[in-house]
Every structure is written in structure tokens, then in C-alpha cells.
Amino acid sequence: MTIKVLLVDNHPLVLDGLKAILETYDHIAVVGAAPSALAALEIARTTAPDVVLMDINMPELNGLDAIELFKEQCPSTKLLMLSMHDSREYISTSVMYGASGYILKDVSTEEIIRAIDTVAAGGTFFSTGVSDVLLERGDKSAKTKALTTREQAILLLIAGGKSNKDVAATLDISARTVETHRKNIKKKLGIPTTAGLTRYAIENGLIGN
Structure with a gap:
């Protein structure tokens, strides 16, 4: 089954790189690439993506605030956050707002694909570094x-x-x-x-x- 993916990042190089990588996988169809969350919402309304792979730090509307808008306007779409920040606050807030996963930008291509597959199937996915941050405290519980x-x-x-x-x-x-x-x-x-x-x-x- 083909997974429709919408990419959102305000860095053109990142968008182009992700698009080029994902398009090499037969089961993934990139239905759009947007430089902002608001532009992505417009695309999502007409393409109905299965998964939105979205950066957190963007101008106009950041990824965290955009999660709620996507949940309201495209309830069947899964949100997978992509960030260079392994901040516990970002990660926790993403989950509480309704994201299905959070991966760091330095993960391997294989992990990105695994995250997309997992989230599209209704699961949750956190990259290894993210899981460590979520579970880390003074004396790890x-x-x-x-x-x-x-x-x-x-x-x-x-x-x-x-x-x-x-x-x-x-x-x-x-x-x-x-x-x-x-x-x-x-x-x-x-x-x-x-x-x-x-x-x-x-x-x-x-x-x-």
C-alpha cells in the first residue's frame, strides 16, 4: 500500500534532500513539499497525506502549533516531527499536542523510513536519541x-x-x-x-x- 507523505521544512536543501531520498522507495509517494506549516495545510486539504513529516522550528507558524491545526483540519493524517533539537520540552509537547512520533534530523535514512511506516500503520515512533531524552533524569527511572x-x-x-x-x-x-x-x-x-x-x-x- 502506498503511503502518501507531505514534507514541511523552511530549508529548501532539507526539503529537496528528503524528497529525493523518499522518492527512491516504491511504497512512498511524496504528495507535496512546503516551506511553511500554513502552505502545508493548503496542500494537505487537497492531497490528504497519510503522514506529514514536519520540522518544528519554522517562521510564521511553528511545527508545534501546527500540529493542532492539522489534527483539526486533517484528522486522519499522522504527524511525524523532525527536528535537530532533542529538547524534552519539544518532545513532550509534540506528543501532548497529538504528534505520533519525533525523530532527529541526524538519524539514518532507514530510521526515517521505519518511522514513516510505523506512524502510517497507526503506531508511535521516537528515534533512539529522543527515547533517551524522554527517559532521562538524575537517576533514570x-x-x-x-x-x-x-x-x-x-x-x-x-x-x-x-x-x-x-x-x-x-x-x-x-x-x-x-x-x-x-x-x-x-x-x-x-x-x-x-x-x-x-x-x-x-x-x-x-x-x-
């Missing part, structure tokens, strides 16, 4: 590391005040599946309440307080 990538994403959304229904809509899964993940997270972390999960996420540096 072994409990948090025991969570799957999907559970980490759900924990961030729950800690951000999202309901099961909101999380389900953001990650394109059922509310029942979210509830199952929520129970597993509580069990793994030994935390019985949602308030406790939020406090845990803040104390472990997964989100800002």
Missing part, C-alpha cells in the same frame, strides 16, 4: 523504562490532562484500548490514580510543571 513506547505516549497525554476519549482520538485507537493501557501503566508504575500519574510525569521530568 527503571519503572518508566519498562513502559512501551505506546504507553509512554499515553502517559504523557494523560499527564497533560487528556481524557480517555481525547487520547483515543489523538492516537487513533479505541477508548477501550486507552483504558487497558492506562491500567497497565498504573500497574507497572505502582500508581493507582490519574493525579498520581501526572505527579509522576512531572517529577520524572517528562512534562513541565
